[in-house]
Amino acid sequence: MNATVALILMLAVGTYALRLVGPALHGRVELPARVQELLSAGAVVLLVALLATGALTEGGGFAGWARPAGVLAGGVLAMGVPPLGRGRKWGKGAPFAVVVLGAATVTGVLRAMGVA
């Protein structure tokens, strides 16, 4: 068996097994509501950490300024600008595609200007 096929097989089987842990246990083991709540909270905490490391780091070091600047721009778009004269209530936020394109555009433009 060649090395590439071996890699694909190991990675595919292992990844699927990891994904199946939760669904396979579900229904057999009754999780208390508190544990369920903690699992949901844990997933959010993990996603936030993933976005922070993804935005700021590359290969164990700092990713440069262009990427986090783009991500920050996306975050501002996603927050939505507070509507004028309507008190402190935040807007709904820009549509998903605008957030993503806005982030990529800011990063791309900064790089074109020579910011790493």
Added chain:
Amino acid sequence: MGVSFGAIAVAGGLPVWVPVVMSVVVYAGSAQFSAVGVLLAGGGPLAAAATGLLLNTRNAAFGLAVADLLGPGRATRLLGAHLVTDETVAFALAQPDPARRRAAFWISGIGLFAAWNIGVSAGAFAGSALGDTADYGLDAAFPAVLVALVLPALRENARLRGPAALGVVLALAATPFAPAGVPVLLAPAGLGLYGYGRKGAAG
């Protein structure tokens, strides 16, 4: 991102079928990138698979978090498990009630699976003609997706903010020392700050 994976793999000297087949059966972006990276650097299949699996251990936690959305049937559970990714979990948990969480999981899961694989094929066939996708700022797209998805949960549930902030600090502090994929696994330790059991649902 799918396009860049296909392009990078082929530009590195792998046959076109490798990124295409891998994306269907593994279906985990960051793990695929790093596994192919290790393979192209001459690391051997075992090291490459281990690196990818380390990155994917978070899917076990995600699978537990969304298990109740995958339906009671065995077939939907087996199929749904393959669609568990950072994005589908984030999409699902951004919804306010179980019915909408389930719909968001399946719609985003099937849509992203199609988009990812079409993108990889396009990238693999186009090869390196696209140039460096970092020039277009595409590396900012994935974190931005996650920002948009976790914001509603963080805004609605103030009790998540402390644990999330601590999780970020732990993950960033570990990044220079720990192998790829491990730093984010430290983040759930931030839950120590989570005062659960009071009013309001998490996520």
